[in-house]
Amino acid sequence: MILSKYPGLVQNEIFRNMEFSELLLLSLVSKNMEKLIKSSQKKRLKSINKIVYFTDGKNHLCVYIPREPDVDVIMRFEEFEKTEIPDFQLNVSEKIIDFRLFTRERNKDFWLPETGFHPYPVACVHKSDKESIIESVHNYFLDFFGNSTYYWKADFFGGVQYYFPTHLQNVSFCMSTYVADDFKMRNLENFFSSSPVLKSVQLFTSNSELSFNPESKFYQAESIDTIQDSITIPDILNHFQGKQAFMECKECKIWNLINFVKKWKSGEAFRKLEYLKVTVSLHEFNEIIIQNIIGVKYIDANKQPPTHTLPRV
Amino acid sequence: MAPKKNSAKRPQPSTPKPSAPARIVKVQSSDGHILQADVRALLLSSTLAATIKGYDDENKPLEKLEVNNVVGFTLKLVLEWCEKHKEDDPAIAQAEKDKKNIFIPSWDRHFLTKLPMGNLFDLITAAYHLDITGLINYGCKTVANSAKGKSTEEMRELFGIPEPWEQPSTSTATWDD
Structure with missing residues (x-):
């Protein structure tokens, strides 16, 4: 069987039924096969x-x-x-x-x-x-x-x-890890000091003592996504230099959050930060009071709200 | 809640309906072999369906259909496949055509995988010329499946890809590397 002799439509159909790993390997077999696959599966590869x-x-x-x-x-x-x-x-x-x-x-x-x-x-x-x-x-x-x-x-x-x-x-560097209670922070600090500035960090931990050196490249990551039992908000928020932060914890000191948002809103700090989402699962505070303290603007329900969407990094 | 069965998404042949007596016609291959087929089976080919409709519209008796680009051996395979699927809803094949994962029913899997690659190639090419969507779908999926887990050497052999230093093996081949 000579694949090149099949009508184009049949070639397309055969390639369409192949997985990417199979197309990749087949493309490496011959330069003409590579050309054929690239032109036939252009839309799919794109x-x-x-x-x-x-x-x-x-x-x-x-x-x-x-x-x-x-x-x-x-x-x-x-x-x-x-x-x-x-x-x-x-x-x-x-x-x-x-x-x-x-x-x-x-x-x-x-x-x-x-x-x-x-x-x-x-x-x-x-x-x-x-x-x-x-x-x-x-x-x-x-x-x-x-x-x-x-x-x-x-x-x-x-x-x-x-x-x-x-x-x-064209490569961005990312990391993810789970930090257990007995984890050696020195190893993690060494990792960040030897890595390039990261695009994204995902950190899941049950260790409430988690704390990085203020100069750590952890804070320079463009996006951080943390899940902690007890959030180290002052540490992370005060030093974070990236664009997006997603933080989830069971409890936190609400004044730390309020002070952070005030500083961010006033432009006093965190000028690069574009998006912050903090999820506190066991909170005992009144959201309305907090919104009033940080000066949340209420939008008239009859008016069109402004839209501002940012892609997640 | 009971898990959904995958088979719910798989193509199912339509329920056999009480049908009119089979209308049998002769079909002649390019090398002169004459075979017989039920018209309902031939209607799976859009090309043959158009020809049959032409005869019917003009009230001309259809005694023999000539298939000029398919040899007898391959035409026999085509007709065997069509006979098996003559009760199928044509919409199934059209819907399958755009699916990412085509499921090949067991009869078809057995029918297609038992064929040597050369015969499968001729069968798919015939299905293309006769425009039989279901057979193209299953044939192409079978060819794609046959490449799974193969080394590059085996792929070269399977798809007739010459070594970089070889010339194209036939005058119509387009390989030049």
Whole structure:
């Protein structure tokens, strides 16, 4: 069967039925196949607006396209010893990269296409060549998927040295972590000091003593999303330099919040902040009184309210 | 609440209705093979349906339909598929066409996956020429499924993609890398 001899409509239909990981691998087989897929699936490829590199700082780096309710993994990177034999090699952005098939370790009971699992290529990364392999693959993604937004998301665990490929084009860096009671803050502080300024930080903690160095890059993140039992509002709000903050806690000292909003409204501080959402689940305060204290303006129900929407970072 | 069954979304053949006696016509392939088919099965092909309608409108007796671009072996497969689906609601195939995940019913899966790739290729091409939406849907999905978990070498073989240093294997191929 020669795919190139099929009528265009049939080629489109075959490609439409393939997952992104399959299209990606097929495009790497030949330059003409790449052209064919890019022109046939232009609209579909263009519709991808977000591609995520996800790392836990150890031996796992995978690239996925978020898709509710799950994700489409399109490639994984894995450290490979020079003595190991890859399944095949591909020319990716003018660099020959070793690959192996995911099927080698596939769990036949669960990871079948019939159960919604789709195999993806695994790039074999030799430690000495890691940076250039990731760069070549990323350049290929830029060309193949076009102007998607790329995120490098670190799932932080203490004591691991994280790698941030800051030389990659069009990539924003993010992190998420759960901070337990016995967590060593020093590890987290080290993480922020060695990372670039982050686009987004998601921090979930039951540790009420959580407190960062005022100079920490945590406060420079463009967007923070925290869930705490007892919020450290004075700390976080007084030092936050980013644009958006989403904070959720069970309880907090309401005067801290009131003072913060007053400072923000007067322009005395937090000039970059565009959006703040604080959710306090066990509050015992009167919302009307608070709204009066901070000077909330009431809009006549008969008038058209002003609209101001900001995209979530 | 009981979970919804997936099968609710899957295409179901329409309930067989008491129908008029089958109207059988002869169908001739490009290499001269003559086969017989129920007109209801042939109506799944928009191309053949238009021809049949032309005969009916002019009250001309339809004795033999000529299918000039499909050989006998492939035409037999096409007619077998159409015979199986002749009771289907044509709207099902149209609705499936735009779905992201096409579900292939078990009869069709068995019918299509047992075919060697070359025959499947001819069958899909015939379905395209005869404009049989359902067969195109299931055929293309079967081809896409066959690429799952394949190495690049296997993909080259499956889709007839030459190695970078090879010339196109046929005069009509467009590969040049």
